[in-house]
Amino acid sequence: MRLAGDSGDGIQLMGSQFAVSTALSGRDFATFPDYPAEIRAPAGTTFGVSAYQINLGGEPITTAGDAPDVLVAFNPAALKVSLPMLQPGALIVLNNDSFTPRNLTKAGYEEDPREGNTLDQFQVVRADISHLNLEAVRSFGLSKSESGRCKNFWTLGLLLWMFGRELEPIEAWIRRRLAGKPTMRDANIAALHAGHAFGETAELSATLPQLSVEAARMAPGEYRSVTGAEALALGIAAAGELADRPVLFCSYPITPSSPLLHRLTRLQELGVGTFQAEDEIAAICAAIGASYGGMIGVTSSSGPGIALKTEAMGLAVSAELPMLIVNWQRGGPSTGLPTKTEQSDLYQAVYGRNADTPIPVLAAGSSGECFDMAVEGVRIATRHMTPVMLLVDGYLSNASEPWLIPDIESLPRIDSRPVPEVPAGSDAATLAYQRDPASLGRPWITPGMPDLVHRTGGLEKDYLTGHISYDPDNHQRMTEFRAAKVDSVANFIPDQDVELGEDSGAIVVVGWGSTYGPIYQAVRRTGTSFIHLRHIHPLPRNLGTLLGRFDKVLVPEMNNGQLATLLRDKLGIQPVSFCKVSGQPFRISELADRIEAERKGDAS
Amino acid sequence: MSEQLTARDFTTSQEVRWCPGCGDYAILKAVTKALADVGAKPESTVFVSGIGCASRFPYYVETYGFHTIHGRAPAVATGLKLANPDLDVWVVTGDGDGLSIGGNHLLHTLRRNAGLKILLFNNEIYGLTKGQYSPTSRKGTISPSSPAGSIDTPVSPGQFAIGAGAKFFARAIDTDKTGLGDVLQQAHAFDGASFTEIFQNCIVYNEDVFAAFTDRKNAAETQLHLKHGEPMLFGGDGSKGIRFNPDTYSLEVIDATESPGEVLVHDERNAVLARLLIDLQLPVALGVIYRQPAEPFESAFYTHHPTQMRRTRSVAEFIKGPNSWTVE
Numbered sequence: 001m002r003l004a005g006d007s008g009d010g011i012q013l014m015g016s017q018f019a020v021s022t023a024l025s026g027r028d029f030a031t032f033p034d035y036p037a038e039i040r041a042p043a044g045t046t047f048g049v050s051a052y053q054i055n056l057g058g059e060p061i062t063t064a065g066d067a068p069d070v071l072v073a074f075n076p077a078a079l080k081v082s083l084p085m086l087q088p089g090a091l092i093v094l095n096n097d098s099f100t101p102r103n104l105t106k107a108g109y110e111e112d113p114r115e116g117n118t119l120d121q122f123q124v125v126r127a128d129i130s131h132l133n134l135e136a137v138r139s140f141g142l143s144k145s146e147s148g149r150c151k152n153f154w155t156l157g158l159l160l161w162m163f164g165r166e167l168e169p170i171e172a173w174i175r176r177r178l179a180g181k182p183t184m185r186d187a188n189i190a191a192l193h194a195g196h197a198f199g200e201t202a203e204l205s206a207t208l209p210q211l212s213v214e215a216a217r218m219a220p221g222e223y224r225s226v227t228g229a230e231a232l233a234l235g236i237a238a239a240g241e242l243a244d245r246p247v248l249f250c251s252y253p254i255t256p257s258s259p260l261l262h263r264l265t266r267l268q269e270l271g272v273g274t275f276q277a278e279d280e281i282a283a284i285c286a287a288i289g290a291s292y293g294g295m296i297g298v299t300s301s302s303g304p305g306i307a308l309k310t311e312a313m314g315l316a317v318s319a320e321l322p323m324l325i326v327n328w329q330r331g332g333p334s335t336g337l338p339t340k341t342e343q344s345d346l347y348q349a350v351y352g353r354n355a356d357t358p359i360p361v362l363a364a365g366s367s368g369e370c371f372d373m374a375v376e377g378v379r380i381a382t383r384h385m386t387p388v389m390l391l392v393d394g395y396l397s398n399a400s401e402p403w404l405i406p407d408i409e410s411l412p413r414i415d416s417r418p419v420p421e422v423p424a425g426s427d428a429a430t431l432a433y434q435r436d437p438a439s440l441g442r443p444w445i446t447p448g449m450p451d452l453v454h455r456t457g458g459l460e461k462d463y464l465t466g467h468i469s470y471d472p473d474n475h476q477r478m479t480e481f482r483a484a485k486v487d488s489v490a491n492f493i494p495d496q497d498v499e500l501g502e503d504s505g506a507i508v509v510v511g512w513g514s515t516y517g518p519i520y521q522a523v524r525r526t527g528t529s530f531i532h533l534r535h536i537h538p539l540p541r542n543l544g545t546l547l548g549r550f551d552k553v554l555v556p557e558m559n560n561g562q563l564a565t566l567l568r569d570k571l572g573i574q575p576v577s578f579c580k581v582s583g584q585p586f587r588i589s590e591l592a593d594r595i596e597a598e599r600k601g602d603a604s
Numbered sequence: 605m606s607e608q609l610t611a612r613d614f615t616t617s618q619e620v621r622w623c624p625g626c627g628d629y630a631i632l633k634a635v636t637k638a639l640a641d642v643g644a645k646p647e648s649t650v651f652v653s654g655i656g657c658a659s660r661f662p663y664y665v666e667t668y669g670f671h672t673i674h675g676r677a678p679a680v681a682t683g684l685k686l687a688n689p690d691l692d693v694w695v696v697t698g699d700g701d702g703l704s705i706g707g708n709h710l711l712h713t714l715r716r717n718a719g720l721k722i723l724l725f726n727n728e729i730y731g732l733t734k735g736q737y738s739p740t741s742r743k744g745t746i747s748p749s750s751p752a753g754s755i756d757t758p759v760s761p762g763q764f765a766i767g768a769g770a771k772f773f774a775r776a777i778d779t780d781k782t783g784l785g786d787v788l789q790q791a792h793a794f795d796g797a798s799f800t801e802i803f804q805n806c807i808v809y810n811e812d813v814f815a816a817f818t819d820r821k822n823a824a825e826t827q828l829h830l831k832h833g834e835p836m837l838f839g840g841d842g843s844k845g846i847r848f849n850p851d852t853y854s855l856e857v858i859d860a861t862e863s864p865g866e867v868l869v870h871d872e873r874n875a876v877l878a879r880l881l882i883d884l885q886l887p888v889a890l891g892v893i894y895r896q897p898a899e900p901f902e903s904a905f906y907t908h909h910p911t912q913m914r915r916t917r918s919v920a921e922f923i924k925g926p927n928s929w930t931v932e
Contacts, residue, residue, distance in 0.1 A: 024929055169927060176926075224928040238919045246913050248686060270922060271915030273905065275686060278712035282679035285672065285709075289652075289683025292670060293691070297683065315673050405928065408920045447668035447684070447691050450647040455616075455663050457653075457671025467618065468663065 004051040004082045005074025008040045010152035015052025019400045021165045022056045023225035029056040032064030033398040037338045044106035046077045062517035066587040076107035091123045097130035136194030137187040150191035157195025226403040228367040228396030233263035235374025237270040243414035248290035249298045250275045250283040255338045256397040257300045257328040280308040291321045294446035300326035303345045315458045322381035330394040340583030341395035344559035349389045350537045358486040361537040363391040365516035368403035382416040385441040393514035416444040422451040429454040429466045440485035496540035501529030504549035522591035544571040611636040616666045627778035627804035638788035649692045652681040658698040658725035675706025678713035689902040695722040699740040700730045715769035717796040718901040727806035735809035761801045762882030772798040773894040796900040817888040830891035832872040
């Protein structure tokens with residue numbers, strides 16, 4: 001199902017509440033928020049269309065779906081943008097009131113699509129949503145624009161009826177959310193009920209089908225609905241708890257990273273502080289300062305902001321300080337497509353710094369996995385005393401899915417090398433750089449600790465004493481040490497497994513990040529094999545051997561072939577790239593087609 | 605039972621690598637003495653710096669020290685101060701580091717009033733990169749990057765600070781042991797962001813740029829040492845004074861013996877007066893020019909935090925959210 005309207009219509013809110021309802025009804029689902037960069041883009045235009053796609057069902061769901069079966073279009077522009085995506089025979093609910101000559105012109109329709117044969121292959125339900133909503137909330141004495149803002153809940157009421165859902169959880173949510181605004185609260189609840197009643201009443205019951213979707217067969221346990229930003233925020237808080245250290249999250253607002261900052265400001269009781277810095281550079285520098293002071297420093301941004309933070313990452317590498325850097329990848333270059341998703345910052349993460357400055361890189365494959373990778377990122381950062389970059393595909397920030405709530409108690413504690421005892425007369429600086437032989441992490445010595453007073457910084461340090469050193473042999477040694485340290489991460493991570501299919505054969509599809517969903521389905525459909533990478537740098541130790549058991553390695557990516565380059569570079573293999581950089585996720589069908597073509601050897 | 609430490613206890617074994625005769629030596633001496641005088645503890649004192657000649661400072665002080673990247677020391681120091689507000693955190697920067705590449709961070713650090721003791725060594729030149737004109741260089745400065753004279757209007761560190769909302773601004777001269785020592789102690793005692801401009805002589809690239817008022821022979825006539833609540837007198841025997849001219853809205857020098865009633869009394873809480881004093885050409889105003897106590901950023905950070913940054917709930921209690929369900 002796809003919900004589409006103007007960016008001021010409250011589409012994202014309506015979609016996320018429908019997702020909550022879906023979760024509570026026990027169905028599996030995946031969502032894809034698709035919205036413009038402008039906060040309130042010109043109303044009625046095709047480029048101002050905000051949409052929310054949700055795929056729900058009884059079978060396990062891993063993508064937001066290829067071709068929607070249901071479309072709710074709030075205006076002609078939303079219809080025009082969404083129509084080419086629909087499945088033939090799909091059900092379209094149109095907001096009839098909005099099909100005015102002016103709106104049709106703005107959407108670029110020369111004639112009213114309701115009149116011609118454009119919609120012949122679909123089931124169309126016309127509802128005067130604007131008008132019916134105004135009637136429903138008339139008694140509350142709201143202004144015209146306030147009344148109009150209840151329209152999304154009216155429509156949500158209709159959808160809940162169509163899918164046979166309970167009104168109660170959504171009503172409870174409205175009560176909580178609008179507790180301070182009793183009139184708006186009551187008006188929205190009235191609109192919700194009116195939309196639901198509209199579905200139920202005789203007038204349209206013949207044309208308006210009730211859609212029944214079976215409950216999914218999911219692993220037993222306790223679930224919640226979670227977005228990437230929510231899961232990542234909880235993961236960061238959990239990492240702080242496991243390390244028994246407070247967290248300082250430092251960031252500068254940028255799309256689509258900001259939801260993480262917003263979530264974390266609400267987790268203060270979990271020992272998380274937030275600092276909104278004056279710019280991207282200050283944000284990472286403050287995180288470094290926090291880590292230097294013994295807190296877990298975390299920063300987050302998107303590609304352009306990460307670029308600004310690059311020099312400071314080098315400082316953290318040089319000073320051997322832990323830090324988690326989250327990159328919510330969006331379309332580029334430059335400002336690019338701020339609200340559209342991409343996976344094009346892999347080179348930036350792995351190779352994108354001056355000098356030989358390696359850092360470990362991780363990637364989250366789904367909203368829920370953001371939790372696991374945040375914990376893993378902080379674990380690596382503190383064990384090896386290094387900054388770690390976590391790549392997340394931008395749209396996961398707001399995309400929700402059902403999430404099996406993890407058991408925090410079962411997670412291992414996060415530790416760094418213990419601070420040494422200080423024998424009388426010893427050189428404190430030397431103690432500061434006595435590194436663990438396996439992880440090469442140094443002890444996390446912080447100002448305030450007596451007898452360990454020393455200096456550190458971005459100038460090259462002597463390997464043993466940490467004093468400034470311009471010695472050629474020492475720089476060679478330090479460069480090799482920094483590389484070896486990051487390489488040593490591979491000794492602590494699990495071997496790569498095969499996500500789906502056999503562990504040898506004609507073709508294996510290798511993916512990373514949010515392509516997990518569509519690749520999983522396409523591989524299932526084609527009966528091939530799927531390897532999903534969570535550790536991007538260093539790669540799991542067995543990956544080369546594993547990939548060598550397949551005749552062909554296909555790498556679909558939402559970039560111009562960056563993981564394929566990495567695999568060529570690190571493993572010396574020759575993978576086949578399948579690239580898509582349209583700002584939209586892969587469709588299952590296009591992946592399955594390509595896999596089939598590669599298997600037959602006739603791919604163009 | 606810690607014994608009284610001396611300046612020597614705050615001096616590291618590192619070989620100092622500033623040019624012979626550099627004003628930084630005098631500042632280093634004054635700072636290590638001030639640390640001893642205020643009873644600082646090496647383990648809870650941190651010097652954070654950026655890049656430039658001034659920024660080598662932390663390597664030479666026997667406390668914790670972090671030599672970071674160009675212009676960013678205030679940001680690193682802010683994170684450190686939030687992580688551990690009990691630390692005494694000093695930031696050492698220069699005119700290029702603090703007002704050019706790092707101007708943005710200085711601006712925001714000052715307006716937030718983060719509890720950092722910021723020392724800006726102003727020599728009106730880029731020293732470490734071999735002598736280019738800096739944001740405080742006077743118009744017409746001849747340098748390798750401005751052979752025909754620089755065309756930029758310089759920034760006034762003091763006006764910048766007051767404009768940014770700084771709560772403490774003081775000035776001193778590198779070689780003025782008494783004046784600098786006193787200002788460093790005041791800067792240390794201030795609970796919030798203290799910003800101190802130190803006129804520092806770059807012997808190689810900008811020698812004697814401040815000689816008009818730093819030369820000891822004329823010091824009495826060219827320096828106005830301010831003390832809160834005391835009349836603004838100078839000129840050896842205090843024969844000269846400063847008064848406010850209401851017609852020109854500026855300060856001017858008068859004969860203090862002739863009209864002692866017109867001599868202004870220093871009020872360090874008056875930001876308007878501070879602005880006038882900062883612009884005073886000769887004599888040059890030194891000492892604490894402006895001081896207005898206000899809640900430091902790190903204190904607000906902890907008091908506004910419902911649990912003072914302590915973990916009072918576990919993630920396990922929080923993780924379920926408002927809507928969870930069980931699959932059998």
